Amino acid sequence: MYPRIIINQKKLVENANTILDMARNNNIPYVTTVVKAFAGDVTILSTLKEAGIKCIGDSRLQNLKLFKHLDFRHKMLLRIPMISEVDDVIRYSDISLNSELSVIKALNKAAKEQNKKHDILIMFDLGDLREGIYYKSDYISIINEILKLDNILIRGIGTNLTCYGGLVPSKEIFERLITIKLNIENSCGIKLEIISGGNSSSVTLFDKNIIPKEINHLRLGESILFGKETSYSTLIEGLHHDVFSFEAEIIELKDKPSYPDGEISINSFGLKPDIEDKGNMKRAILAIGKQDTILSNLKPLDESISIIGGSSDHLILDVTKGNYKIGDVIAFKINYPALVHLMNSNYIAKLYK
Numbered sequence: 001m002y003p004r005i006i007i008n009q010k011k012l013v014e015n016a017n018t019i020l021d022m023a024r025n026n027n028i029p030y031v032t033t034v035v036k037a038f039a040g041d042v043t044i045l046s047t048l049k050e051a052g053i054k055c056i057g058d059s060r061l062q063n064l065k066l067f068k069h070l071d072f073r074h075k076m077l078l079r080i081p082m083i084s085e086v087d088d089v090i091r092y093s094d095i096s097l098n099s100e101l102s103v104i105k106a107l108n109k110a111a112k113e114q115n116k117k118h119d120i121l122i123m124f125d126l127g128d129l130r131e132g133i134y135y136k137s138d139y140i141s142i143i144n145e146i147l148k149l150d151n152i153l154i155r156g157i158g159t160n161l162t163c164y165g166g167l168v169p170s171k172e173i174f175e176r177l178i179t180i181k182l183n184i185e186n187s188c189g190i191k192l193e194i195i196s197g198g199n200s201s202s203v204t205l206f207d208k209n210i211i212p213k214e215i216n217h218l219r220l221g222e223s224i225l226f227g228k229e230t231s232y233s234t235l236i237e238g239l240h241h242d243v244f245s246f247e248a249e250i251i252e253l254k255d256k257p258s259y260p261d262g263e264i265s266i267n268s269f270g271l272k273p274d275i276e277d278k279g280n281m282k283r284a285i286l287a288i289g290k291q292d293t294i295l296s297n298l299k300p301l302d303e304s305i306s307i308i309g310g311s312s313d314h315l316i317l318d319v320t321k322g323n324y325k326i327g328d329v330i331a332f333k334i335n336y337p338a339l340v341h342l343m344n345s346n347y348i349a350k351l352y353k
């Protein structure tokens with residue numbers, strides 16, 4: 001049963017619906033709920049489906065394959081595809097984000113073979129320097145090449161911000177995308193239906209009259225899951241911030257010194273430990289370790305507890321001020337990276353609420 005992650009699905013669904021309303025109030029009618037942090041969890045996806053969530057996005061095809069039997073309006077592949085996986089992109093996603101002409105041509109061929117049409121959004125890099133055609137480069141010739149492909153439909157364009165370079169969305173940054181939209185529409189004679197203005201970092205601009213009216217779609221994960229925008233990491237009022245929590249069990253509890261006793265070399269991760277001498281303390285070891293998550297991404301709910309460190313399978317806590325015993329369970333708040341790691345660990349149980 002332990003260690004386990006606790007998933008409050010009711011709060012998750014409420015957050016998803018509240019964010020959809022907030023987006024609509026900001027003239028953004030389309031939101032894709034990004035579910036990649038759930039690592040292919042079919043229980044959660046079924047709940048979202050039952051609750052009426054229409055559009056989902058995942059970065060991994062393996063996950064979309066697991067959701068094959070769940071009938072969403074669209075399943076979006078968020079990570080630009082490997083050319084080696086185009087057959088499965090056509091099979092398991094309805095729309096994919098793309099930036100490479102050769103891959104789009106391979107998608108066209110695969111779609112033809114499967115007798116399908118495949119929708120794409122062309123990704124543009126507005127300066128964050130992760131995926132996308134750089135906004136200053138010549139994209140018109142690429143679009144014209146794509147328009148020759150019979151089984152590919154360009155539904156729109158999109159961008160991703162604040163992921164690699166930490167570029168914060170703003171009116172100026174969005175103008176770069178709007179310029180691209182107008183150039184493509186004027187030069188190529190097509191209408192772009194979807195203008196996808198990024199991820200949870202764009203939620204920062206809600207209710208500020210900054211998001212241009214042309215932006216009509218967002219791809220949102222962390223803001224729904226954790227109730228926060230991600231440009232500045234501030235909590236959003238009206239959303240739940242405790243959809244997830246985590247529990248692990250005490251397997252050793254002893255009074256010990258806080259400073260190693262003898263010559264200090266390196267720890268099991270090859271690093272010289274940086275340990276402060278705080279005198280004697282009551283130390284608890286929990287059955288969870290660096291194999292499962294980055295330990296500093298866990299935050300004990302009992303604020304008198306502090307994390308000392310750990311190794312692959314052990315987490316060491318200072319519980320001097322607490323009144324714990326062997327077998328007690330310590331509860332933690334977790335952040336997005338911890339959720340991703342814990343959902344991907346085979347050693348973590350899940351409790352659905």
Ligand SMILES: *Cc1c(COP(=O)(O)O)cnc(C)c1O
Pocket residue numbers: 034036059078079097160198199200201219220221222223230
């Ligand atoms: C992960 C991802 C998102 C969602 O990001 P959040 O910050 O969780 O909202 C959107 N778009 C792409 C391409 C992604 O990879």
